[in-house]
Amino acid sequence: MIHMQNPKQLYLLDPWSSISPKRRNMLDAGWPGLFRENILPSIPADKFAKFFDEYMGRSTKELYSMLGALILQQACNLTDEETVQQYCFNMQWHYALNIVEESDNAKYVSTKTLWNNRNIIIQNGLEDIIFSSGTAKLAEAFNVNTDKQRLDSVHIKSNMRRLGRIGIFSEAIHKFLANLKRQYPAFFDKADKHIVEKYFTKSAMGCFSMVKPSESQKTLSEVSKDLFNLFAQFRHIDEVSALYSFKLLERVLNEQCNLTDDTDNPVEIKKPKEVASDSLQNPSDPDASYSGHKGQGYQVQIMETYSPCDDPKDKQLRLITHVKVEKACQSDANALLPAIESAEVNGFAPKEVIADSLYGSDDNLQKAETQGVELVAPVMGAPKEDKLSLCDFDISDDGRILACPQGHPPVAV
Structure with a gap:
């Protein structure tokens, strides 16, 4: 049976009235209040609910709080055992997840239940829609400007033994x-x-x-x-x-x-x-591959917003707009356009993307322009001794060329 309660539901009596005003203000002003008001209602619990029978079987955990707990587990980098402890006893989690009852049914969860619910999400590809829904809500709440973004990859190691x-x-x-x-x-x-x-x-x-x-x-x-x-x-x-x-x-x-x-x-x-770099590295993790520079595991493409302003008062929230897990052997050169397209589909289309040299091929530059995106990336390789580079020019703080190596100002910029 499905147990699902709308997080926006109003109560006749405030269930949190027992908390002192100062502590209540701390909850509202901190991450629990932010999560409760923005992230929790954005969770697509209805898409998760269809994997359970509406009338038959044992009642599920309240789906919004359950999915919210899985999000907090990843955000806090917790094990299943640590997540159970936080779910059962941490008032901040209870406030963030809108858990108002004191029963075991409301404030207790087993590691098996965590594993089963996470497995449903992974097997049915729901992680992307959960991520994009929460990101969209944060972008709206903080009025995030997505015009300028940066893209890079990070290597992650699989929890497997290295085998010869x-x-x-x-x-x-x-x-x-x-x-x-x-x-x-x-x-x-x-x-x-x-x-x-x-x-x-x-x-x-x-x-x-x-x-x-x-x-x-x-x-x-x-x-x-x-x-x-x-x-x-x-x-x-x-x-x-x-x-x-x-x-x-x-x-x-x-x-x-x-x-x-x-x-x-x-x-x-x-x-x-x-032997190809995408060959089997360990039968326990058949999807892991090998990178000659970083070793066994996977790589993750991450694109996020950024603010070029150095004034702390004007800095905006840096929001991750695209995440994609790839094999470690894949080249960064093929990741730019999928990242731009993914961000555009979710409503975070950039106008300028900063990336490393591997992303900055002529082909990527031209294709990005067709998407209305300016790609800013360094040129591959070091300049030759008989060739000029930008380092030889006089450039202002805002990146405009003031003079050529012989001291002449530009005719046009």
Whole structure:
């Protein structure tokens, strides 16, 4: 059953009258009041509610407060356990989330409920609309000027263990065998006993972490053959080949090996430089990729508003208008136009975007102009000794050229 209460609903009696006036003013003037008045009502709880039955089943947590708690969890960078503590006992959270009752049904939430609700959001792609709704409300409340924005990427690491090539092979085999035994025990009993003894138990898997550097190439060759033999044994069995863990097995084989016609040596390990940067880094996180500059993980494109004024009194709220998680191997050069288009769709279209040199190709410059956006980005590479750069010109504080390197003023600007 759906439990959803409009945050703008008025009360006959003030449920917060027990709070002293000074503390109430602190709540209203601080982030709890801001969240309660602007963010909470903007949450699209109706789009979330359709994933529950209106009449059948156990009643949900109040949906506005539940989704609001998930937003606060991310904003405060809290674990699920820490979020439960704040939801149960923190008066600021209760005020921000409009929780006025003292019952466990109102002020208690379990970690499982947090996980389940967050999983619904992720699986159904609701995070973008929740983000854009809250951002639009803040932009309206603070009268944010979105004409000037800046774009950059940041590398984030996945919560996974860093694996070498031997570790990737062995983990993929172990994951497949464990899944095979759970889903199809009869097929598991037919698997190569030598491979099962070598990879199935965690104690056996520990041997691969103690491989000496001098033996790594030999071990890599052995595990690649074991993976190929396992793949060859089950690839024609429809039930098994449909398993996600089997597809990971096949992915590792295609990314790390070349198949040969030699029956004694059917697989040949690719050289490290031949392995693509978007190859599997760990079976536990198959979407993570590799960046030669930043390592394993992901990158996030972030665009935000900014104010060029140095006067603190005139500074505006800096508002994030676009967020996109990408593979770490993707180039920043392809991120500019999607960021501009995304911001425009959400009503935050910029007129000027500042970005690093990787975003500043001629193609991006021209395409941005067609969108009515001026791209400001440094030119790639350092100037040659026999060439002039802007550093050789006399430039005013506001960026206007006053004179050329020989001291002559410009005819036109």
